[in-house]
Amino acid sequence: MSDSQRQSDTIDENERRHELGSYLWGYGLALALTLVPFALVAWSGWPRVTLLWAIGGFALVQVVVHFRFFLHISLARQKREDLHLILFSTLILVLMVGGTLWIIFNLYGRMVPELLP
Amino acid sequence: MTLNHFLDLALGRLDWHALPFWEMIEQPTLSHIVNGSIVTAAASLVVLGALATVVLITRFGKWRVLWSDWLTSVDHKRIGIMFIVVALVMLARAIIEAVFMRAQQAVGLDGGFLSAEHFGEFFTTHGTIMVFFMAMPFLTGVINYVMPLQIGARDLSFPVMNSVSLGLTAAGAALIMVSLVLTPFSTGGWSGYPPFTEASFNPGAGVDYWIWAVTLSSLGSTMTGINFAVTIYKERAPGMHLFRMPLFCWTALCTSILMIFAMPPLTVATAMLALDRYLDFHFFTQDLGGDMMNYVNLFWLFGHPEVYILILPAFGVFSEVFSTFSGKRLYGYKGLVIATMCIAVLSFTVWLHHFFTMGQSPSINAAFGIATMLIGVPTGVKIYDWMLTMYRGRVRLTIPMVYALGFLILFVLGGMTGILLANPSIDYQVHNTLFLVAHFHNMLVPGLLFGMLAGYQMWFPKAFGFRLETRWGYRAAYAWIAGFILAFFPLYALGLLGMPRRAVGFIEPAYLPWTIIAGIGALVVLFALFSLVMQFWLSLRHRHENRVPVGDPWDGRSLEWATPAPVPEYNFPVTPEVSSRDAFMREKDLGQAYQRPAEYRDITMPANSALGPILTVTGFLMAFGLVWYLWWLVLLAGVASVGALIARSFVRRTTKVISAEEVRETHEAWLRQVDETQAVKRDKEQDTSNRGRPAAPVSGAVQ
């Protein structure tokens, strides 16, 4: 028991540093990815559509950062049921949300144009 | 505080008008008396039934057994059985309602005996019950019972959550039952479309009953889905790779994935409708920016995957039935698995076909129409695989097989009409007519009910240790098929003639012959239900002649047949090791079945928990309070629910140990019994000589 314990302690040491680094990186990146879009909206004066694209882009990257650094989900690893699960959920989410927007806005266009953005 | 004030607080909006006979006392017109009497009779049945149950349990002194062996049990087998009991009770009610509707329409030319309001309640409760409180509990129960056994597990991953799922479903069912006594129920159909179900059109308690019953059921089903999926991923016996699982487990997996992702839209839809009704939100109202089309979209985001939730497990059952009773391994196993997965994913891409007529552009309709037709492809693959499973097999026409064959033919016909409906321009003609009603019953009755009944016939001996009686069993099976055909094929004609669905009466004489035939069909269905009751009763009486203690009455192929009947709590004395598909059949072929394990170990099992029954009660009370505006009750029950959950999280002794000694004794006794039992050939399998030990098949038979 103590033998294997010692062995795993050395592995743990690496992992430990790695993990702490992961949280710090995550926090730093997420902060940056939050500050920039807020700053853009507050001061940039860009046209609305450009702003929206930028906000969306930063949000997407930030979501990935959270998954990667806080939830420790990465693409490269052996058998990852949770990764498959997340990807499948994303697929379903895209189908449901995308389909909903497509259908409802098409409907607005034909029936209640004043609700179109 | 005056007395009135106090009563208002205490009773919310409950008053005399909630009693089913009140209206006919206040205004004794003929219509009120007829309708009032029907509801009163139903309400009395509910009350007397409940009383009789209580009296019987007390008389036989079974409260303790009920509590410790059933209600607080977290054994997947017992929970499965309780799910099925709920389903059968609700099935009986929904069938009787269907007969009333068919009777009404059979005499519905220029009138009939039911009021429009009452007819509305009938189709709403019938549809809601059939989908949420018959079909869902039935399939959940069957999966609960069979799936862990088939993958060689001891229980589900989260046994207590399983009991909570059952509790929430039962609470929802109880709510619908209570709505017979404290009326009314919703008249908004099983789909509950606003704005009709909004407070401005329907301020009464009816829609609220519907909302909370459905919400309870959808929460329970979400948890069930999570539980099943995790179990299949994590609890498989060594060697049971995914591609060695019996097909039933695959369908269970796909169904649970659908539950996980398709119940949320329903929860969202009903919760939003509730917010509209209770807190004056404007999601689906006609004024202030509300948009009912959002509801339709949300509801069918759930609704379409739901029909596959209902049908896939039945596909699984039929796969087992066809291969078991053809004495052959399943033809095209991989194809069936892939087809099942395709269906599961595709089912998220077609929901719009339920509202082709809402007003979106033809290109969207075309896209969803094509996606819908695509689902026909994997389904067709399945049909051929099943037929080829029978091809050159030694087909035995047992009761499950009768259901399966009926399904095969009828389901193809129903599928054809589905392909017709997938064409938007045809749908424009027949939507909202009885053609649609005929179509979906044509899918659901053979594709769900027959499947579940076949499963019930096949696994009953596994669960209770004796076979079901066959004479009434065959009668029931043939009556279901004949009754279904008589009751629903005329509806295709009626739909094409233009008769709308959900219509209490009509003025077109051309409908009459068809509605009469359909009414006769409903009576045949009623006879089928009666036959099932008779079958159960006779089986119970003659259970000693029909015992199958060895546990393999049908020469089964998968692991559940390797256990005694009834199955001991721990399922397997030692976890089985699997080396191929059709694991148990392979053991039998190699002569390695019924082996003595090298060593017995203590078995750790989850301990009983009262959380399930507690949440059943608090969940029911919360919903009941919400329906009748009894805010104090909502608060109390809500606090109690959260308290119970927290208290449960403090419990640390969540397991119990069954000693190796006890396991050894039980298992050795059974093995001795196996040795003493005469093996029977397949032609004797419905005979009293069948004790659950099959003789090896004739050599040369196709395997």
Next chain:
Amino acid sequence: MTATPSRHPGLNLGRAHQEAHDACEVLVFGFWVFMMSDLIIFGLLFANYVTQLDALAGGPGPGELFEMKSAFLETLLLLTSSFTYGLASYCLKYRHGRGWLTAWLGVTLLLGLAFIGFELHDFHKMAGEGGVPSRSGFLSAFFALVPLHGLHVASACLWMVVLMVQMCVHGLDTGVKTGLVRLGLLWHFLDIVWVGIFSLVYLGGLA
């Protein structure tokens, strides 16, 4: 259990916590599945919000009701709490003692409560300006989406308190450890949902 134990490689406790690590295998996977189901709920409410953006019915809209400053503050609070929860998990995994663990959990809890406080304050202010859910389809959609997230945060706070009490009663046993791992998942997940909310609802509304 499966023959080849596939240890959960994401958020985990590590080999040093043998029993709890094993127990996590199933519990964490189950919790992931639950969260993905929950994600669908949020996704649909987001979609609904987008379809109702112009359903103002003459009532106040994002420009009048939202305030960048408080949205920014709330974002910082929640993000920081996600980080401090990470530190708590880190202390738990590498056995830095109950003291540190409790301290980081406490900080996280306070940040979470502060977030809820600010949010309630926001809602209150919106109501003062006529921004109540019964006013329009748009406001209904807003009040379905954002408070639902807040409700999740509040439940997570309650869960944290319960786990801290359990830690006092039972010590840092398997039950508490697995609870903390799952709560961690939930906490990070709620921050991800909030990224969607501040981007789409607040920044999108103010852009």
